[in-house]
Amino acid sequence: MNTKVDVAIVGAGTAGLAALRDVRRQTDNFVLINKPPYGTTCARVGCMPSKTLIAAANAFHATTLLDTFGVRGAAQLEADIPAVLERVRALRGDFVASVLKSTEGLGQRSIEGHARLDGEHRLIVDGNVIEADQIILAPGSSPVVPKPWRAFSDRLLTTDTLFEQTNLPARIGVIGLGAIGVEMAQALSRLGIEVHGFDGAEQMAGTTDAKIAKALHSALSREFAIHLGADVDLAEVEGGIEIKWGQDRVVVDKVLVAVGRRQNVQDIGLETLGVPLDDKGLPEIDPQTMRIGTTSVLLAGDANGQNALLHEGSDEGHIAGLNATSDTPIKLDRRTPMSITFSSPQVASVGKRADHPELEDCLVGEVDFSAQGRARVIQKNEGLLRIYATRGDGRLLGAEMAAPAAEHLAHLLALAIDQNLTVYDLLRIPFYHPTLEEGMRTALREIARELPKCSVSDLAGCAALETAALE
Ligand SMILES: Cc1cc2nc3c(=O)[nH]c(=O)nc-3n(C[C@H](O)[C@H](O)[C@H](O)COP(=O)(O)OP(=O)(O)OC[C@H]3O[C@@H](n4cnc5c(N)ncnc54)[C@H](O)[C@@H]3O)c2cc1C
Ligand SMILES: NC(=O)c1ccc[n+]([C@@H]2O[C@H](COP(=O)([O-])OP(=O)(O)OC[C@H]3O[C@@H](n4cnc5c(N)ncnc54)[C@H](O)[C@@H]3O)[C@@H](O)[C@H]2O)c1
Secondary structure (H helix, E strand, C coil): CEEEEEEEEECCCHHHHHHHHHHHHHCCCEEEEECCCCCCHHHHHCHHHHHHHHHHHHHHHHHCCHHHHCCCCHHHCCCCHHHHHHHHHHHHHHHHHHHHHCCCCCHHHEEECCEEECCCCEEEECCEEEEEEEEEECCCEEECCCHHHHHHHHHEECCCCHHHCCCCCCEEEEECCCHHHHHHHHHHHHCCCEEEEEECCCCCCCCCCHHHHHHHHHHHCCCCEEEECCCEEEEEECCEEEEEECCEEEEECEEEECCCEEECCCCCCHHHHCCCECCCCCECECCCCCEECCCCEEECHHHHCCCCCHHHHHHHHHHHHHHHCCCCCCCCCCCCCEEEECCCCEEEEEECCCCCHHHCCCEEEEEEHHHCHHHHHCCCCCCEEEEEECCCCCEEEEEEEEECCHHHHHHHHHHHHHCCCEHHHHHCCCCCCCCCHHHHHHHHHHHHCCCCCCCCCCCCEEHHHCEECCC
16 A cells, blocks of 8 residues: 555554644645554543542542531442442443544545654655655653562553553552552542552652642652652562662552653654654644744654643644644744642642742742632642742732642632732632632732732722732
8 A cells, every 4th residue: 555645644542642633724635643542642541530539539538527527327438449449440431432533534544554754745654655745743641660670560560551450459559659640649548459559759740839849748748658859660579569768668469550641752763754752752842833944744742741731732743733734833822831730739830830940930829729618618728839029010920839629729710820920910819608719819919919909908009010900
């Protein structure tokens, strides 16, 4: 078979399918090549099954708080883990089915197989050649499993295998406490499994603000054992896997490896493009067009090593699809950075992160949710929110939090940062009582106190900043 098309898309994941939508609007002469499985990482083994597991764990955990509310009898309840996992797979099946619908009817334009570049206009798919004017690569990423650990086969889990389990053992070690490790370690612990979490670094879930990292550590360590700065070694022993770190050791039944994901670019032929590749084998791309240099190849989604998040991958597929079908470059501005880890408290980061040079001399306002009214009422009174703003005019730069309902606070703050608003602009919105958003107002007011004096009145305008501000 020798095929000549306008556009070839490699990867039927979130990024590839987003690209497909734009490409289809411009041409019928395309192919979508995917190495099975189909259904996207997000729906199959990523965002959706993980959040389904977390929802079950949180529902069960909530029953442990009932006594505090004066509701008795919850101690009799137990988590039926096989049933929990069955529900995860059932919902996962629905999410995958709806993804698969988007490629129905492609016929011969949908090709199953491993694609490899052979220069900027050719792909080899299982021995067949496909020539394309433009090529969009969106091959995603895969869990990293250090080589020496692969020998533990059945005792080793990754998120590719976790949701396929029909039951889970009594003791699980989680190595790596990034977003995946933290989410899964807490969920497993909340389902009644003895969890031991480890990370080589000192901060979890990608936090960059030391105070937020500390607040998160303090909340999570009440639920499961956490070992940070731990250089772990694994060994198979009678009845399980021994995890060794320093002078300490613990035996668990299985280990979930969550030490990061590697871009699927090892065998995709990027070296045939003749552009420089970094130590991960990745080329430089323009994040506004997704194009690799001046070649006819675009690289989108997890595979480009930039932002391994669903909404970013989807945007990147869209940008790549537009550019692959346009004679002139279409440069799109990227969104305000935002990430959320679905632990309790949730971890979120918006805008510039604490390690950004611009935040070296900024104003910081914070709120501790342990004493916050609404958080106490709903028994979710833990965590910290920190907001960063410019010293001169209080323009919002970013925020990091380990806080209740951080997913909602993060979206509100992202809108404010995107709109280039100041602390006073945000203080002008109504804050209903009693809400968690009032906690955010506390942090904003702390910054406002450092800004040029406005008025002593709570409903005053701020002439110095030329903005009406209800503090
Ligand atoms: C456990 C987990 C939880 C997550 N939770 C969240 C979350 O809550 N929120 C969030 O924003 N993000 C989350 N993510 C990240 C999110 O899932 C990814 O960023 C997103 O799915 C990446 O999409 P993609 O299109 O780049 O890759 P994928 O969806 O993996 O698609 C890549 C496709 O390319 C195919 N392929 C690979 N190589 C080739 C080749 N050579 N030839 C042909 N086809 C090939 C693959 O088989 C695959 O079908 C999570 C990830 C994981 C693992
Ligand atoms: N809620 C979400 O948005 C969400 C959830 C899950 C995953 N994701 C995406 O998936 C990506 C991958 O997630 P991840 O958590 O696997 O990767 P990660 O890179 O975010 O975290 C990996 C963690 O493992 C640690 N680590 C690495 N090697 C280690 C070792 N040998 N021993 C102990 N610790 C070690 C690192 O210090 C790090 O904290 C994330 O970057 C994120 O983009 C997002």
